[in-house]
Amino acid sequence: MQPRSVSVAELRQSGAFGAERTRTMQDTLAGYRRLSRDHIALEAADPFTRVCLAGHLHDAEIAARTWTAYRPALPVSFEAAVFGSGGSASFAGATAGHLSLFPGRLRCRRRAPG
Template sequence: MILRALAVGAGMMGAIGASQFPEFSQQYMQRLGGAVDELDRQITRYAADAAEVGMTLPDYLDRLAKEGPLARTQAQNMISDMARYEQLAADLGALQGAGPFMRAKLATHLGDAQIWARARETYKPAVPATFEGATFAGTGFVAGWLGLTLIFGFLRRLVLTLRRPIRRRRV
């Protein structure tokens, strides 16, 4: 009886946790979009600075990197911003238009640590009142319940096996 109650409790915890995915992933995407927009603005400014002196952006960065340690650091930061933009824009492109079920399938695109941390800081759990939330809750319940049931079943069999007396062969 206690094991069943624990399994149901694990199922409830799984339901509560999994039901939060649709809204959290939506908030993550909003933050991702904001980060991509801001990085795009910066890169556009970098390109305008390069054009102002009659250079392409790659040539401008090469020249800047040769100007000394301070300028080299600035060029490296700009290159880092451009690489981050490319990665985040690709993630946003993969996630745009995806519903909650597809976002779950594309969860690897929800992996930027900075955006994840900021979304987590401001996220407030809520009771899902949508079909998607209920589906994720049901899946989480089954996963939690089944996972704990399997663990207890394994442990029970292990204990029963260890309690069995070892039979000696008669020669």
């Protein structure tokens, strides 16, 4: 198997089509090298550092597509808000019901004056 540089040099010599294909292939290989460097940097970073590195990544198209496909980690739909509120109300009701079983234990005791 030939190294990339030899293949690109042979492609360049094969006329106008080859020259155009050489240019696009060189652009593709340069993009691959950039993405490889970004991947290595992200792989070596911890989760908090990755957030800081996001602004320094070199491929705007991938960033735009990622942002388009982004789904938040928290459920922020109407249905999720309804279920979350219902769960919170159920928990508060269960806690209040449980605490009502011990009415004398939770009262503050006043000290006698003197």
